[in-house]
Amino acid sequence: MELTLLGTGAPLGLPRPGCPCAACAAARGADARAATSLLVDGALLLDLTPGAALAAARAGRSLSGVRQVLLTHPADGPPVEVPAGLPDAGRVPDGRELTLISGHKVRAVPMDAPGTGYEVVSLEGGRLLYLPRGGAPAGMAPPPRPYDTVVADVVGRPDGLARLRALGAVGPDTDIVAVHLDHDVPPGAETARRLAAAGARAVPDGTTLVAGASPGVPPVPRRTLVTGGARSGKSLEAERRLASFPDGVYVATSGTRDGDAEWADRVSTHRDRRPGSWRTEETCELAPLLREDGPPLLIDCLSLWLTDAMDRVGAWDDDTWAREGRKALRERVAELVGAVRATRRNVVAVTNEVGAGVVPATAAGRRFRDELGRLNAAFADECEQVLLVVSGQALVLRG
Numbered sequence: 001m002e003l004t005l006l007g008t009g010a011p012l013g014l015p016r017p018g019c020p021c022a023a024c025a026a027a028r029g030a031d032a033r034a035a036t037s038l039l040v041d042g043a044l045l046l047d048l049t050p051g052a053a054l055a056a057a058r059a060g061r062s063l064s065g066v067r068q069v070l071l072t073h074p075a076d077g078p079p080v081e082v083p084a085g086l087p088d089a090g091r092v093p094d095g096r097e098l099t100l101i102s103g104h105k106v107r108a109v110p111m112d113a114p115g116t117g118y119e120v121v122s123l124e125g126g127r128l129l130y131l132p133r134g135g136a137p138a139g140m141a142p143p144p145r146p147y148d149t150v151v152a153d154v155v156g157r158p159d160g161l162a163r164l165r166a167l168g169a170v171g172p173d174t175d176i177v178a179v180h181l182d183h184d185v186p187p188g189a190e191t192a193r194r195l196a197a198a199g200a201r202a203v204p205d206g207t208t209l210v211a212g213a214s215p216g217v218p219p220v221p222r223r224t225l226v227t228g229g230a231r232s233g234k235s236l237e238a239e240r241r242l243a244s245f246p247d248g249v250y251v252a253t254s255g256t257r258d259g260d261a262e263w264a265d266r267v268s269t270h271r272d273r274r275p276g277s278w279r280t281e282e283t284c285e286l287a288p289l290l291r292e293d294g295p296p297l298l299i300d301c302l303s304l305w306l307t308d309a310m311d312r313v314g315a316w317d318d319d320t321w322a323r324e325g326r327k328a329l330r331e332r333v334a335e336l337v338g339a340v341r342a343t344r345r346n347v348v349a350v351t352n353e354v355g356a357g358v359v360p361a362t363a364a365g366r367r368f369r370d371e372l373g374r375l376n377a378a379f380a381d382e383c384e385q386v387l388l389v390v391s392g393q394a395l396v397l398r399g
Contacts, residue, residue: 001041001120001122001124001128001148001149001210001211001212002040002041002042002208002210002211003038003039003040003128003149003151003209003211004038004039004056004059004061004206004207004208004209005036005037005151005179005204005205005206005207005208006034006037006038006039006052006055006056006059006061006205006206007033007034007035007036007037007049007205008033008034008036008177008178008179008180008202008203008204008205009033009034009036009179009180009181009182009205010033010035010180010181010182011049011133012035013034014027014031014032014033014182014183014187015027015183016183019183021183022186023184023186023187024183026186026187026188027183027187031188031191032205033181033205034049034051034055034205035047035049035050036049036133036179036180037049037052037055038151039056040104040120040122040128041102041104041122042061042062042066043066043067043068043101043102043104044068044069044100044102044104044120045063045066045068045070046070046072046118046120046130047070047071048071048080048082048086048089049080050080050081052080052083053083059205059206059208060208061208063083063085063086064085066086066087067087067100067101067102068087068098068100068106069086069087069088069089069090070090070091070092070106071089071090071091071116072091072115072116072117072118072130072133072135073114073115073116073132073133091108091116092106092107092108092116092118094108094109094110094116095107095110096108103122103123104121104123105121106119106120107119109129109131109137109140110137110138110139110140111132111135111136111137112135112136112138113134113135113136114135115132115133115134115135116132117129117130117135117137118130119147122211126211127143127146127148127149127211128147128148128149128150128151128211129149129150129151129152129169130151130152131150131151131152131157131160132153132180133156133180134153134156134180135157135160136157136159136160137160137163137164137167137169140163140167141167142167142168143168143169145168145171146168146169146170146171146173146174147169147170147174148173148174148175148211148212149175149176149177149209149212150164150169150170150174150175150176150177151177151179152176152177152178152179153178153179153180154176154178154195154198154200154244155178155180155181155182155185155191156180156182156184158240158243158244159243159244159277161176161198161200161244162243162244162245162246165244165245165246166246173214175201175209175211175213175215176198176199176200176201177200177201177202177203177209178191178200178201179202181202190394193394193396194240196218196220197221197241198241198243198244199219199220199244201215220346221384221385221399222345222347222384223343223347223349223382224238224347224348224349224383224385224386224387224399225348225349225376225379225380225383225385225387226238226241226348226349226350226387226389226394227350227352227353227376227380227386227387227388227389228352228388228389228390229352229353230352232390232391233391233392233393233394234351234387234389235300235301235350236392237387237389237394238298238300238350239298241348242298242346242348245295245346246295247277247278247279247295247296248277248278248295248296248297249278249280249294249295249296250278250279250280250298250300251280251281251283251286251289251297251298251299251300252280252283252300253283253284253286253300253301253304253305254282254300254301254304278298284305284308284309286299286305286336287335290336290339290342290343290345290347291339291342291343292345293344293345295346296345296346296347297345297348298347298348298349298350299347299348299349299350300349301349301350301351301352302349302350302351302352302376302379303351303354303372306368306371306375309329309332309333310325310329310367310368312328313329313332315329315364315367315371316364316367318363318364321367329371333374333375336375336379337378337379337381337382340379340382340383341382349383351372351375352372353388354369354372354373355369355373380397380398383398383399384398385398385399
């Protein structure tokens with residue numbers, strides 16, 4: 001099954017007309033995108049958008065062989081002029097299936113938001129799932145096997161991709177192509193980086209793909225360390241990296257603080273950002289979790305884990321530290337690092353980057369700074385990817 005992306009952007013395109021934002025200013029060349037539309041084997045057009053005939057011509061394709069035009073949602077972009085000879089566009093009722101003259105079988109997939117998704121199966125058995133902007137499958141039964149290609153709003157609805165993974169509709173060989181791209185993410189390298197973390201990719205308008213062909217997307221890093229300063233956006237970056245995977249486990253090393261309203265507000269903000277399918281573990285016993293098989297772990301954060309570890313070994317007292325605390329802490333850190341090295345789970349850990357500012361005034365403060373630096377370095381050595389977040393911008397240090 002041959003798929004040509006005539007457009008990959010939001011209904012108003014990218015850049016948006018007249019928009020002064022930085023993302024729109026940078027959306028040039030291959031990062032400029034028309035409204036999303038997909039041509040399947042030259043016979044089926046999914047979503048009719050302005051300039052479709054010209055877009056097809058630029059891609060080396062023609063709409064003259066199109067026998068069916070299906071819409072995923074009511075037109076909410078610029079007015080569309082139907083090219084001469086093209087059949088009238090329509091939508092298929094949820095759950096209904098139709099067979100085209102070309103032999104393609106199309107089934108309408110219900111969404112949890114206004115719109116319709118389409119499953120397309122070719123005569124050769126190629127399988128495509130095409131989803132509308134802002135939509136995720138609702139009440140979808142597990143398919144007989146994973147789709148070859150999924151074309152969906154990965155940026156806007158990462159939880160939809162998580163649902164598909166949980167259903168077995170997306171497997172390790174599924175080519176996940178992000179469309180309906182808008183100006184909520186800076187284009188170019190940043191868009192590619194965020195999508196790669198979800199196992200997805202973006203392609204320029206006019207790209208032709210073959211369903212079932214290897215997409216060449218790098219595998220999702222299994223262990224990632226996200227470091228940065230206070231309020232830099234590191235926790236949000238970590239959460240974003242697991243948003244498209246089902247049944248995550250949020251490991252909070254902070255515990256609870258009775259009577260601290262400000263801390264409760266911080267915890268609530270973090271919880272509200274996380275998918276509802278995630279569960280929370282409040283513990284500093286990380287090594288046992290890492291040794292178990294299970295869903296992805298998000299550990300937030302290592303600096304609080306170290307605080308607890310130093311409490312346990314009496315590291316704040318100079319005499320205890322010199323006598324036995326240093327050795328006990330190093331053993332506890334070694335246990336954690338060894339568990340990270342051996343884990344089979346997907347892990348994203350958050351930590352704080354320290355030591356770039358004022359030297360702490362106390363010996364205990366300097367001790368914590370030094371030990372956190374050592375822990376960060378040892379943990380990072382066991383990770384396929386390491387990110388530094390500065391002012392909300394993620395810089396890839398490794399991977």
